[in-house]
Every structure is written in C-alpha cells, then in structure tokens.
Amino acid sequence: MYNEIDLDKIEINAEPPEEEPARQHYFIAKCRKYVKEESERLGRPLYACTVTFGCQMNARDSEKLSGILEAVGYELTETEEADFVIYNTCTVRDNANQRVYGRLGHINSLKKKNPHMRAALCGCMMQEPSVIEKIRKSYRFVDLIFGTHNIFKFAELLANMFEAQGMVVDIWEDTDRIVEELPVERKYPFKSGINIMFGCNNFCSYCIVPYVRGRERSREMEDILKEIRALADDGVVEIMLLGQNVNSYGKNLKEPVSFARLIQEVEKIPGIRRIRFMTSHPKDLSDELIQVMKHSTKICRHLHLPLQSGSTRILKAMNRRYTKEQYLALADKIRKEIPDISITTDIIVGFPGETKEDVDETIDVIKKVGYDNAFTFIYSKRTGTPAAAMENQVEEDAVKEGFDRVLKVVQDTARERVSALWGRTMDALVEEINEQDPEFVTGRLSNNTIVHFKGDQSLIGTIVPVYLKECHGFYYIGEREDKWKN
Numbered sequence: 001m002y003n004e005i006d007l008d009k010i011e012i013n014a015e016p017p018e019e020e021p022a023r024q025h026y027f028i029a030k031c032r033k034y035v036k037e038e039s040e041r042l043g044r045p046l047y048a049c050t051v052t053f054g055c056q057m058n059a060r061d062s063e064k065l066s067g068i069l070e071a072v073g074y075e076l077t078e079t080e081e082a083d084f085v086i087y088n089t090c091t092v093r094d095n096a097n098q099r100v101y102g103r104l105g106h107i108n109s110l111k112k113k114n115p116h117m118r119a120a121l122c123g124c125m126m127q128e129p130s131v132i133e134k135i136r137k138s139y140r141f142v143d144l145i146f147g148t149h150n151i152f153k154f155a156e157l158l159a160n161m162f163e164a165q166g167m168v169v170d171i172w173e174d175t176d177r178i179v180e181e182l183p184v185e186r187k188y189p190f191k192s193g194i195n196i197m198f199g200c201n202n203f204c205s206y207c208i209v210p211y212v213r214g215r216e217r218s219r220e221m222e223d224i225l226k227e228i229r230a231l232a233d234d235g236v237v238e239i240m241l242l243g244q245n246v247n248s249y250g251k252n253l254k255e256p257v258s259f260a261r262l263i264q265e266v267e268k269i270p271g272i273r274r275i276r277f278m279t280s281h282p283k284d285l286s287d288e289l290i291q292v293m294k295h296s297t298k299i300c301r302h303l304h305l306p307l308q309s310g311s312t313r314i315l316k317a318m319n320r321r322y323t324k325e326q327y328l329a330l331a332d333k334i335r336k337e338i339p340d341i342s343i344t345t346d347i348i349v350g351f352p353g354e355t356k357e358d359v360d361e362t363i364d365v366i367k368k369v370g371y372d373n374a375f376t377f378i379y380s381k382r383t384g385t386p387a388a389a390m391e392n393q394v395e396e397d398a399v400k401e402g403f404d405r406v407l408k409v410v411q412d413t414a415r416e417r418v419s420a421l422w423g424r425t426m427d428a429l430v431e432e433i434n435e436q437d438p439e440f441v442t443g444r445l446s447n448n449t450i451v452h453f454k455g456d457q458s459l460i461g462t463i464v465p466v467y468l469k470e471c472h473g474f475y476y477i478g479e480r481e482d483k484w485k486n
C-alpha cells in the first residue's frame with residue numbers, strides 16, 4: 001500500500017524508474033523537494049486548492065489530486081487564494097465549460113497579486129482539442145494542463161511544471177492503463193467513493209463522456225476489495241462503487257465477474273455498513289442484482305436509474321437501447337421486489353426532434369414510476385456527438401416550456417414520495433454539522449433522503465435511528481429516537 005512507502009529512501013538524483021507506480025512515487029519525492037525549497041524561500045507553508053466540477057467520478061479524482069498535493073508538502077485549503085489551484089473540469093453540458101472560463105478570469109487576477117501562484121486544469125473538458133486551443137490562445141497564464149487518461153501521472157506532471165518555463169500540456173487520446181497504489185486524501189473520513197471501472201462504451205447519441213473518458217475498463221475485483229478493506233480499517237462505514245455504467249462491470253476482465261458478484265464480495269467486508277453504487281444503465285440491470293439487493297442488509301435502498309426520455313422514439317434516437325415499456329417493466333419489477341427502495345433518475349428535455357407529445361410520454365413515466373428525485377437537464381449540444389449533427393434541434397422556447405412542465409411533475413412526485421416516510425424511525429448516517437444551525441446535524445437515510453436533527457460533532461460518521469418528525473418537501477426535520485422516547 002502507498003502508506004508503507006518511505007519517500008525519504010527514494011534516490012531523487014537517479015533516473016526515474018520506468019514502471020508504475022514506482023515512477024510516481026519517485027516524482028512525489030522530487031516534488032517534495034521543490035515545494036520545501038519554495039516554502040523555505042517564502043518563509044511560510046505553501047497552500048493548494050482543488051476545485052471540482054461535475055460528477056462523483058470527478059469528486060473521487062479530486063481526492064486523488066489532493067492526496068498527491070498533500071504528499072508533496074502543500075497544505076490543503078478551500079480558498080483559491082493559494083499557491084497552487086487546480087480545476088478538475090466537467091464538459092457534460094456546455095454550462096459546465098462556461099463556469100470554468102468564468103472562474104479562470106478570477107485566477108488571472110489572483111495570479112497578479114501572488115506571483116508564486118500556479119494554476120492547473122485537468123478533467124473531461126481538457127480532452128476536447130478546441131478547449132486546449134482556446135486556453136493556449138486566451139488563457140496563457142495557466143501553468144499545467146492534463147486530461148482524464150493520465151491523471152495517475154499528476155506527480156510527474158507537477159515536477160515537469162516546477163522545472164518548466166511555460167505552460168506544460170499533456171493530453172492522451174485514450175488509455176488501457178489503471179495505476180493503483182497512489183495517495184488519496186478523502187473528503188469525509190467515514191465515507192468514500194471507489195472507482196470500479198472507467199470510461200463508457202454506450203455512446204448515447206447526446207453524450208460526450210465516451211469521447212473524453214475513453215473505453216470501458218474494469219478494475220480487477222481483488223484490487224477493489226483490497227482498497228475497500230483498507231478503507232474499512234481506516235474507519236470508512238459507507239462506500240459508493242463508481243462507474244459510468246456499473247451494471248456492465250467485469251464483462252471485459254480476463255476472468256469475467258458480474259457486478260452482482262462484486263457487490264456480494266464487498267458485502268462480506270467487516271466494518272462496511274452501507275454500500276451505494278452509481279450509475280446504472282437500465283439496459284444492463286440484471287435480475288441477479290435485484291435479488292442481491294433484495295436480500296442485502298448493507299446495500300442502500302436507493303437506485304439511480306437514468307431514464308433520459310419516456311418516449312420510445314426519442315430513446316431510439318438517443319441510442320439508449322430500451323423502450324418506454326421495457327423501462328416501466330423494469331421499474332415495476334424493482335418496486336415489487338424491493339418495496340422500500342427509492343428510485344431516482346436523470347431526464348433530458350429538448351433532445352433534437354422532441355415534440356410536446358414526447359414530453360408527455362416522459363411525464364407519464366415520471367408519474368408511473370414515482371421518482372423520489374430526478375435531475376432534469378436541458379439538452380446541451382456537444383460538438384462531436386451524433387446528436388449535435390441532427391438537423392431538428394428544438395427551439396429554445398419549446399425546450400423551456402417542456403422543461404418547466406417536467407420539473408413541476410418531478411417536484412410534485414418527489415414531494416409525495418418523500419412525505420410517505422413521515423412518522424417512521426429510520427437509520428441515518430450523520431454526515432456533517434448543519435450549515436444553517438450549528439446545533440443540528442445533517443444525516444442521510446439509506447434511501448438517500450436527508451434529515452436534519454439536533455446533535456453535535458460527536459455523532460459525525462455514526463449511524464443513528466432518527467424519528468422523521470416534519471417533512472419539508474424534499475427533506476425531514478427529525479429527532480433522535482432515543483431522545484424522543486425519553
């Protein structure tokens with residue numbers, strides 16, 4: 001494991017080793033020297049800030065970035081007024097890109113105030129050639145750029161940055177590599193995401209992910225289990241297995257393993273009390289998985305099952321490979337087998353060619369499935385995807401109208417589902433002190449519903465029974481069960 005490596009014993013004046021992860025350990029040791037020297041010159045510690053855009057996969061990648069930054073000697077901070085700032089970007093919708101450009105303007109002014117400051121960009125957006133071109137032209141103050149496939153090389157790239165005079169750019173088009181045993185700095189001590197696979201092979205016609213994250217690659221089951229055992233030993237009680245399409249986990253391994261089998265093995269690990277996973281593609285969700293979930297005491301009662309559209313015609317154009325009826329039958333089967341499960345979803349409104357009637361079909365599915373929550377997105381044209389080249393793009397006004405109609409039904413349905421829990425006592429994992437009221441803590445139920453109740457710091461990371469006293473739309477105000485009884 002990484003924490004068994006003695007960085008002081010690495011000979012940094014020798015040539016770097018060829019093999020991984022030894023090569024990155026060498027560069028961590030080398031960067032430690034650069035950071036220490038600069039810190040001595042300035043007579044103060046150096047600070048680094050990681051800013052994350054996008055999904056859970058990016059959040060996990062950011063923990064890896066922060067792990068390296070800490071290992072090389074930076075003190076981590078939440079503010080961008082730091083000596084090193086890295087933006088881990090997302091490009092799934094255009095507004096994510098626009099936010100990054102906006103924030104870069106701010107970085108430029110901070111760099112003028114602090115001449116020692118360095119700025120880096122990485123993540124999905126960097127896999128787009130047009131973005132790199134724009135940054136080279138209009139944001140020349142950026143010191144380091146890399147993409148999604150070579151993130152494991154972050155220590156090496158940092159060393160290159162310290163040694164270089166201008167912008168360091170390293171983008172790979174694809175990779176089949178998975179490098180293990182690098183440092184990670186977890187955001188929460190009691191819960192963690194774990195990558196079980198990388199990339200996506202589905203090529204939904206609107207989606208840029210397969211182009212920027214590459215082909216599907218699963219990690220070996222033993223490596224995943226080893227990582228989770230170490231996390232459990234370190235006090236982690238809840239894990240989230242991460243992949244763009246977890247239901248196809250293990251299909252391409254030398255010795256194929258199913259996702260259901262992996263999750264059963266994870267369940268055996270002592271100390272792990274809750275298991276979550278994200279994201280499931282409806283076309284690959286197996287009966288085996290439903291049965292494993294049904295009989296499990298650790299797998300959370302929550303399934304995120306992206307619908308995208310309720311219209312079979314649009315689903316076909318999206319290349320989703322299921323029909324409205326197949327999706328409804330699947331949701332029905334899940335609800336029958338696991339009645340207390342909450343189902344959440346993603347919906348896109350405004351896909352090319354979508355009519356008012358197609359939106360009606362989506363609304364029909366929302367009502368029939370009764371989602372506990374749904375993320376509703378306006379279709380965003382992503383250059384290079386098949387949908388971007390479709391000629392029947394929908395007018396903005398029609399999209400807006402459809403979006404508002406969908407949102408209203410989503411909210412009504414979610415409110416109804418969440419309020420059905422009223423009066424019950426359920427276990428909550430306490431995650432943090434409430435942001436608005438420090439006398440309260442915020443916890444999460446197995447089904448992902450949020451509950452706020454009176455408590456203090458000592459409860460964080462524990463699982464406690466909470467009486468769901470008042471429903472406030474999408475969340476609850478509760479009371480700890482033992483107190484309630486007194």
Ligand code: 5AD
Pocket residue numbers: 092093206207208306308346347348377378379380381382
């Ligand atoms: N436009 C809008 N939403 C998109 N998503 C993916 N690509 C696009 C796009 N081009 C949504 C899908 C996916 C979620 C992560 O982002 O709903 O499930």
Ligand code: SF4
Pocket residue numbers: 200201202203204207208209210244245281
């Ligand atoms: Fe994108 Fe479809 Fe892959 Fe999800 S399954 S990442 S929506 S291509």
